[in-house]
Amino acid sequence: MVSKEQILIWLEDVKDPEIPVLSLIDLGVITEVVVDADQVTVEMTPTFVGCPAMDYMKLEVETLLKTKGITPHVNISFKKPWSSDLISEKGKAALKKYGLAPPPSNKVFTDLEILETAICPSCDGDNTEMKSPFGPTLCRALYYCHDCKEAFEQFKPL
Amino acid sequence: MDHTPLKELLYKMADDQLILGHRNSEWTGMGPLLEEDIAFSSMAQDKVGQSLALYTLLHELGESDPDTVAFTRNANQFHNCQLVELPNQEYDFSLIRHFLFDTAEALRFEMLTRSSHQPLAQLATKIRGELRYHTLHANTWIKQLGSATPESISRLQKSLEYALPFALGIFETSLYEKELIAAGIFEGEQALQQKWLAKIESILSQTSLQLPDLKLIQPIVGGRQGKHTEHLQPLLDEMSEVFKIDPTAEW
Numbered sequence: 539m540v541s542k543e544q545i546l547i548w549l550e551d552v553k554d555p556e557i558p559v560l561s562l563i564d565l566g567v568i569t570e571v572v573v574d575a576d577q578v579t580v581e582m583t584p585t586f587v588g589c590p591a592m593d594y595m596k597l598e599v600e601t602l603l604k605t606k607g608i609t610p611h612v613n614i615s616f617k618k619p620w621s622s623d624l625i626s627e628k629g630k631a632a633l634k635k636y637g638l639a640p641p642p643s644n645k646v647f648t649d650l651e652i653l654e655t656a657i658c659p660s661c662d663g664d665n666t667e668m669k670s671p672f673g674p675t676l677c678r679a680l681y682y683c684h685d686c687k688e689a690f691e692q693f694k695p696l
Numbered sequence: 697m698d699h700t701p702l703k704e705l706l707y708k709m710a711d712d713q714l715i716l717g718h719r720n721s722e723w724t725g726m727g728p729l730l731e732e733d734i735a736f737s738s739m740a741q742d743k744v745g746q747s748l749a750l751y752t753l754l755h756e757l758g759e760s761d762p763d764t765v766a767f768t769r770n771a772n773q774f775h776n777c778q779l780v781e782l783p784n785q786e787y788d789f790s791l792i793r794h795f796l797f798d799t800a801e802a803l804r805f806e807m808l809t810r811s812s813h814q815p816l817a818q819l820a821t822k823i824r825g826e827l828r829y830h831t832l833h834a835n836t837w838i839k840q841l842g843s844a845t846p847e848s849i850s851r852l853q854k855s856l857e858y859a860l861p862f863a864l865g866i867f868e869t870s871l872y873e874k875e876l877i878a879a880g881i882f883e884g885e886q887a888l889q890q891k892w893l894a895k896i897e898s899i900l901s902q903t904s905l906q907l908p909d910l911k912l913i914q915p916i917v918g919g920r921q922g923k924h925t926e927h928l929q930p931l932l933d934e935m936s937e938v939f940k941i942d943p944t945a946e947w
Contacts, residue, residue, distance in 0.1 A: 586826055587819075588745015616749075616815075619822040644825075670731040671829045672738035679829075680731065696825045 540608070542573045548606055549580075552598045555591050556675050559632045562595060566624025569617075578603065578610040583620045585696070586676040622696045634659045639681065639692035656692040658683040666690075699757050701872030702813055702881055704775070706757075708870075708920050709804070710750035711776035714766055715928070716797060717743030718935050719784055728787050736790070739830055746823050753815055767936040768943075771928040777919040779862035781928040788851040789859065791841070795834040795899070796856075796863040800892045802827040807888065812880035835899050842903025849904045856905060864915030867892075 549568060554560045562568050562582075570581035580599055584592045596612050603610045622641035625633070630640035639656045655666045661683065669680040669689070678691045720740035727733025751762035759765060779797055784790045805827060808820035841848040867889040876882045893910065900907050918924075 586742065586745065587749050587823055588741045588743070590741070590745075616818040616822050619818065621825070670735055671832055672731075672735040674734075676738055676741060676826075680734075694829070 539573060539575065540578075540606070542571050545571050545573065545578060545580075545603070545608075548602060549599065552595070552602050555594055555598075557633070557636060557638065559636045560625075560629050562599070564626045564629030564632065566626070566629070567595065567620055568599070569620075578608050580610050580612045581618070582612060582614050583616060583618060584614065585620050587616075589676060620696070622693065625693070633693055637690065638678070639690060641693045641695040644695045656681050656690075658686060658688075659690055660686050660688065701870070701875040701879070702816075703754060703757060703759065704870060704872055705876060705882055706750050706754050706816070708775040708777075710747045710754065710765075711774045712780050712797075712801070712866075713743045713747035713750065715774070715776045715931065716780035716793075717741075717747060718931060719780065719782075719790075720794075722784050723790065732787075735833055739794075739833070742826055742830070746826070749819055749823075753819065756815070763939065767939040769932075771924045771932060772922040774922065774924065774928060774932070775920050776924075776928075777862070777866045777868065778916055778925055779859065779865060779919075781919075781925060781931060782862065783927055786851070786855075788841075788848075789855040791834070791837055792852060792855040792859050793863075794830075795838050796859055796896065797866065798827065798830045798834050799895050799899075800863075800866050800888065802831045803891045803895065804888055807883050807891075810880075811882060816881070838899055838905075839902050842900070842905045853905055857908060860908065860910070861913050861916045864889075864910065864913060865917045865919055868915070868917040868920045870920065 546563060549563050549571075550561045552562045554562065554565050565585070567582055567585060568580060569583050570579075572579040572581075582592075582596060582599070592614060596614060599612055600610060621644050623644050625641065633640045637659050639659045655664050655668070657664055658666050658681075663683065663685045665684045666681050667684065669682055671679050671694070673680045673691050677694055677696075679694050680689065681692055682689050717740045720736045720743060723733060723736035724740070725733065727736060747766070748762055751759075751765050754765065755761055779793060782793070802824065805820045805824045809817055809824055811817040811820065838852070842852055843849070867885040869885055870876065873884055877884045897907060
């Protein structure tokens with residue numbers, strides 16, 4: 539039987555369908571991989587409860603592991619709920635490179651004023667303004683950078 | 697264990713989310729500005745997704761699958777409060793409803809993070825975070841438009857007075873109030889209403905809007921028992937139109 543470590547390496551190839559530079563591992567939606575004698579179980583949890591990409595991500599995980607000769611059980615649950623703090627440092631760097639401002643720690647999220655500005659992913663400045671807490675997908679908010687004179691999106695803290 | 701009280705709680709919450717989610721989606725393509733179009737569409741997606749998660753909890757307790765429950769019941773089998781089924785009307789009413797309902801909803805899920813029913817507590821922990829964006833959105837606009845021009849203030853004031861009797865119907869007493877409280881599943885509608893009142897008072901006090909004396913308002917109840925306005929059945933017919941063409945279709 540293959541090791542858990544090997545499976546995690548393989549799963550690096552499964553990307554977020556809406557942010558193709560970010561693997562599901564770095565996104566933090568794969569919360570557990572258990573390798574038993576003859577069964578691989580993958581636990582997943584959605585970023586947002588209404589995320590329409592969840593079934594697709596599950597299918598991608600199953601499809602990839604099948605190419606490696608494994609038929610996994612993939613469970614979706616809220617036992618370990620997703621938070622933006624689960625995005626890895628590597629994932630945050632990938633988001634920034636992609637042009638999306640990475641989320642600040644969700645510890646600050648109780649103070650809603652902190653959402654008023656975000657660090658611009660292009661110029662790293664904070665002369666920015668929130669235009670809307672809702673963007674093109676549930677996990678993104680809209681901002682404007684007054685220095686770059688450009689709109690940008692932030693992956694929301696949650 | 698008798699799950700009737702828990703199921704009743706889950707049904708009314710899931711139905712609230714589904715019906716208001718549908719109403720929010722009616723703003724898609726119609727919003728007064730692009731950001732508002734996107735906001736109401738996103739909140740629709742959140743709420744419908746949250747209803748699916750709640751119907752899934754019901755399915756795990758032996759109820760029919762979520763699609764069957766959502767698309768095949770008639771209006772008198774729905775337990776949503778009447779506030780959420782009212783037509784969108786003008787943007788001022790939609791905004792006031794969004795503010796009054798979502799404040800209560802966010803507090804309800806906050807309370808349910810302490811529920812003795814573990815699957816519900818886990819889901820509530822998740823949903824609570826998402827709803828912060830909904831209340832942030834509502835509070836921002838109420839504070840802005842509630843202090844802006846004579847027209848924006850009078851429009852919101854009129855909508856507030858129209859919506860309040862329906863809003864008090866959110867907290868219609870359940871037949872199982874005592875059982876839910878005793879079992880530690882939910883702290884009860886009365887406790888929720890008190891927290892809600894304190895919250896909306898604190899936001900409205902930052903605006904030019906006046907909160908009428910709620911003791912003088914007769915709540916419009918009945919939604920939790922399946923009694924609805926004439927507006928719910930046409931909404932359900934539209935929502936289930938595609939599903940009913942072929943209920944066995946794979947999506």
